[in-house]
Every structure is written in C-alpha cells, then in structure tokens.
C-alpha cells in the first residue's frame with residue numbers, strides 16, 4: 001500500500017476500476033439469474049418458496065457451478081482489462097521523454113488487445129477463469145445456504161445481519177479455494193504481452209511452483225479475503241432483499 005501510494009498516489013488504488021464497476025452489475029445479474037433459474041428447473045421452487053421447501057445442497061452446488069460457468073463469458077474480457085491496467089504502474093511524474101503508458105485507459109486497452117492479439121485475445125485466460133469459477137461458485141452458494149440455515153429456524157427468512165455474515169463468509173470460503181487458479185489466471189492474462197510465455201494452465205502452474213515455491217498459489221489471499229467479506233455480504237443482502245421486495 002505504501003509503495004503504491006508513494007509511486008502513484010491515491011489514484012493508483014483505483015487503477016482499472018471503471019470497467020469492473022460498470023460490468024459487475026451485468027456479471028452478477030447473469031450469475032444470480034442463472035443460479036436461481038437453474039434451481040427453479042432442478043427443484044421446481046421459486047426464490048420465495050425456497051424457505052419453506054429448501055433445496056438440497058447438491059442442487060444448490062450444481063446451480064452455483066452452472067451460474068459460475070455461464071458468467072465467465074461475460075466476466076472474462078472485463079477481468080482481462082482490469083488485470084492489464086492494474087499491472088501497468090505509472091509514476092506520478094513521468095520523466096520527460098519517457099515512453100507513454102502502453103494502455104491509455106480501459107477502452108484503449110480493449111481496442112489494443114483486439115488489434116494486437118485478435119478477438120480471441122480478449123478471452124485470454126478464460127479457460128483458467130472457467131476452472132476457477134465453476135466449482136468455486138458452487139462452494140460459494142453452498143456455504144451461503146449452509147450458514148443461513150444454521151442460524152435460522154426452518155421456513156423463516158434469515159435476518160439481514162445473518163445474510164450479511166453468511167454472504168461474507170461465503171465470499172471468503174470460495175476465494176480461499178479459488179486463489180491458486182486466480183494466480184494462474186492472472187499470469188496467463190499478462191502473458192499475452194510476451195509471446196510464448198506459457199503453453200497453458202498446467203505449464204503455468206508447474207513453472208510458477210518451480211520458480212517460486214508452493215506459496216505462490218496463495219498470493220493475495222489475505223487481501224482478497226479482507227475485500228471479499230464486505231463485498232459478498234452486500235451482494236447477498238441485495239440479492240435477498242431485491243427479490244423479496246419485487247418477487
């Protein structure tokens with residue numbers, strides 16, 4: 001944090017955020033929409049009926065995995081642009097004559113990737129993202145449901161405080177499992193800049209572990225968990241209460 005602040009001031013912390021903020025609404029509505037509709041197809045219960053007739057954890061897991069799988073295709077290009085911009089550090093005062101940053105902003109970044117790496121370039125790392133999100137979104141929804149049911153009497157709606165706590169821990173639990181593939185995904189997304197860096201997911205895993213030890217698979221987990229708690233607490237609270245007031 002100190003280094004980022006010294007080098008890039010407060011703005012450095014928000015690098016690459018305009019795109020994720022604009023895209024998060026779309027990505028989350030795809031995730032939660034596919035999740036809820038898959039549960040409807042599997043259990044024939046709507047969101048409202050699910051308190052009285054709770055779905056089995058297997059159904060929750062399958063619906064979460066399918067939701068995770070589908071949302072990857074909305075998330076992948078936005079996530080790639082975020083990673084590319086976050087990894088581009090710019091000093092506060094650029095010495096005169098030094099080259100300008102490679103990407104001038106999210107739109108310029110998207111256009112450059114499209115031109116330099118082709119349309120498929122925008123989906124770089126999407127396979128690692130699919131591997132990261134499919135099972136861990138299942139874990140995300142199962143953890144949330146389990147924690148809600150632990151603390152709520154059968155058939156009753158969980159209180160807002162419980163929804164917040166269950167959502168927060170669901171975020172942490174799923175990130176704990178997702179972090180190894182998150183590290184690999186980000187490396188593959190960055191590798192598009194240098195030709196032939198990795199041959200694929202497995203190659204990236206093996207060479208990262210060889211060079212940096214197994215600890216590499218947990219890089220960023222602490223800061224990600226600190227972020228995941230409030231983010232996912234609010235996400236689930238919004239989901240529950242928006243559906244309750246509209247459904």
Ligand SMILES: C[N+](C)(C)CCCC[C@H](N)C(=O)O
Nearest residue numbers: 133136137174175178228231
């Ligand atoms: C499945 N995985 C762990 C990758 C993400 C789960 C939480 C997703 C949420 N939008 C967030 O940004 O925290």
